Amino acid sequence: MPNIKSAKKRVIVNEQKRTKQHAFKSAMRSTVKEFNKKADNNDVEGAKELLQLATKKVDKAADKKMIHKNTAARTKAKMQQRFNKIAQ
Secondary structure, three states: OOOOHHHHHHHHHHHHHHHHHHHHHHHHHHHHHHHHHHHHOOOHHHHHHHHHHHHHHHHHHHHOOOOOHHHHHHHHHHHHHHHHHHHO
16 A cells, blocks of 8 residues: 555546446447347347447547557447348
């Protein structure tokens, strides 16, 4: 445990930041999973809504550097391919 005041503060701030990032990343993953379920059930309307929401969350995570930009691009591309397949 740190003795210096600024080091103590960094520990607290880092823990708060980690908690927020974890919650956001978890929500992003959950949205992607929900989209995949809708796509499996061939629910075009539900999948379309979730595709937009998931894309937004993935982009936001990449902007905040929680995930790498290439990971974000790959995730969005996979979701779009699945949507295009069921939308035909």
